Amino acid sequence: MAPIRALFGNAVTMALEGNFMDASELRQVPDNQEVLLGQDSNVSVILEVLQQVEPGTSPDDMDRAVRYHFDSIANDNDATDVHVTWVDVAAGDAPAGKTPQPALLQGTQRVKKFGKPADNDLVHIWVAVWRLPSKKVDLALSLNEPSDADTDAIAQRFRASAGSLRIPAEHRSALTPTTAKKLIENGFEITVERDPQRIFDDAEFEAWPKAPKATPIIGLKELDTPGPDLENTHIQFAHCYKNQEGWVDVLGRFKRGGGKLYDLEFLEDAQGRRVAAFGWHAGFAGAALGLLGLAEQLNGGKLGAQTKFDNEDALLKETSKAVENIRKHRADGKATALVIGALGRCGRGAVSCFERSGMKPEEIVRWDLQETSAKSGPYQEILDVDIFVNCIYLRSKIPNFIDTAFINQAGANRRLGMVVDVSCDTTNPNNPLPVYSINTTFDKPTVDVELAKGVPKMEVISIDHLPTLLPREASEAFSDDLLPSLLQLPFVTGAAGEDALKHTHEEGKGAVWTRAEKLFRKHLADAVAHGA
CATH class of the missing domain: 3.40.50.720 (NAD(P)-binding Rossmann-like Domain)
Structure with a gap:
């Protein structure tokens, strides 16, 4: 089974066969893109959140949309001899809350490779487009392969990857634009990843580049499994402290990656009451x-x-x-x-x-x-x-x-x-x-x-x-309750200075996070005892 990749901060997941690396580790990537590069091939995979070409989800609408995005790739590549081999468009709208079926296209383009003055190279390109009418965006997936590839095998793998893509029916946000604004006013730098399903439009937030390893990541629901080892501090509902299915594997990812979990379900005040809950x-x-x-x-x-x-x-x-x-x-x-x-x-x-x-x-x-x-x-x-x-x-x-x-x-x-x-x-x-x-x-x-x-x-x-x-109402209420605790994060991350680290057991100075880390360490030890 191809490994599941979490994209756009877990807003999208997709199975992708092959050995790929995140291009953002090598160069800056626009925040509306996820770019993956084959480590043992010339393959590149790009998933983009783009403005909707035109309204409508009928087969004719989606046929035009997938061709438009294919032509846009040709224009960006200064391609010649652009040819569409086939288009496959699903009929009908997706049920409410379910990931829509994509429109698929396979074609070829001749693209001049850097440093090659000779004839342009023939490149096979596969495109898939998902339309999200409520957000007025198209989600476009493209895969590029050199001309000597086994196109039938690649087409089969591309269809499988496109068919596996899921946009979870989760619209809440632990951090809202209102709370983000208050944190910024208090000296925080906020990184917001694009999410086509979030109830708040991306434009309602201030966008920042991808989070470095030392930056805490705040989300909502548990990450998809299987997945990569976790290096960052994650603030989320992980659903792994009550022996739920897969709890050992989830905590094992933190152990191997060296990351830390502050589980929102167990973020409590001095009296043992949850500081924020939905x-x-x-x-x-x-x-x-x-x-x-x-x-x-x-x-x-x-x-x-x-x-x-x-x-x-x-x-x-x-x-x-x-x-x-x-x-x-x-x-x-x-x-x-x-x-x-x-x-x-x-x-x-x-x-x-x-x-x-x-x-x-x-x-x-x-x-x-x-x-x-x-x-x-x-x-x-x-x-x-x-x-x-x-x-x-x-x-x-x-x-x-x-x-x-x-x-x-x-x-x-x-x-x-x-x-x-x-x-x-x-x-x-x-x-x-x-x-x-x-x-x-x-x-x-x-x-x-x-x-x-x-x-x-x-x-x-x-x-x-x-x-x-x-x-919207649930997110605003939750985020407002969480804000006082978020304002204490600098005390435990070191951002408030070394002297502040001496007071993290004090209420109002990070004790809420100190308790959460102690609980994480306890459950991590339990997971290790069970083979994590």
Whole structure:
């Protein structure tokens, strides 16, 4: 299998066979490009974020687009004898939140090589173009090969690489233009990599060159695996401290590269509270999808692909309709929900969504530690509501909230139709909801619970990046909470001077980062003990 390469700061990933090096190690590369050079061949691969040629995603539109970018390469190369061998254009738009299919082209150009006064060299060129209408950009991939290459084999590898390219359906940003501006005003230099999927346009940030090894890199979700060893300090949600799948490999990359991880999930103040979290918006978005999904289920359908909403009000218009639809299908005219973890950030967000969607206070059951510790699960109360939202922070093994045997035993005598697992401990062996085994996505938001024949349908929503349903509001809230901690980074990086390093255990002078590094070292040692 070809190795997966993370490009544009992990905004794009792609499998690429061969031995390539990053051209930025040799020369300056424009910040809208990723340039890879073959180390044992004359091959070059370029991925560019370019202004959209013209609107439209029909086959004719994409045919014109890929030819335009091919001609642009010819113009840049002062090429002669330009010929298109074939064009392959996929029909139809991609589902919301899914990477679109590229338009592909193979052609030849005669290009004058530097230092060669003789005839121009024949160069084979492959081009792939992905259109991102929401950002009004084209993502263009080009591969150049000399004339003596095995073009059939290269074409096959190029198609595989183009087919593997993924633009994750994640629109949030841990650092927003507002927070970046405040950091710059406080003497920080900020490096922002281009990201065609980010809710904030690149132009809303001040762009800087690629980060040197000593510069901390702040991101959001975990890096794709497999991947290169990690040399920088990374500030992100790594999802590797609770023995999740692949945790040893993730931490092993830091060990081998000499890098450091400050995991945002475990960045805590002196009282052990998280300094910043997306929890409120995760709960809000999860409850919203639960309402939309159950309404579709009661109408005999299934919730389709979802994409981001501009703001909460736009989302609430849809969830309010869903509440009314649920009421119409219930003999008592009620729409009911139970939220476990109701006192935490996630739980408060879920309750807020239900209330603002038109549910009455008495229709929303709020549970927290007091209720779950009063008796052991499974809980009949969960089966007695329309929607169950799990918002707990799982630290250890606890009794199951529900399981398939419990649901099958109830048969048709239950009301529950939709489970929303905001906590999303899918691969955690202690997951108290052992009724599903996969994370769902915005492309396919629900998965059916496998139940006995004749038992009414039940679905689970287990999306691990729920706040991206409201990416702008979620990002602004998170980044604002994170800002005071970011302002303390110079104390632990040495940028504030050697004397500051003596005070990094003090609150307000880097203690938040000192605690995070201590936790990283502990889990790194655990990973080493497990073979990292």
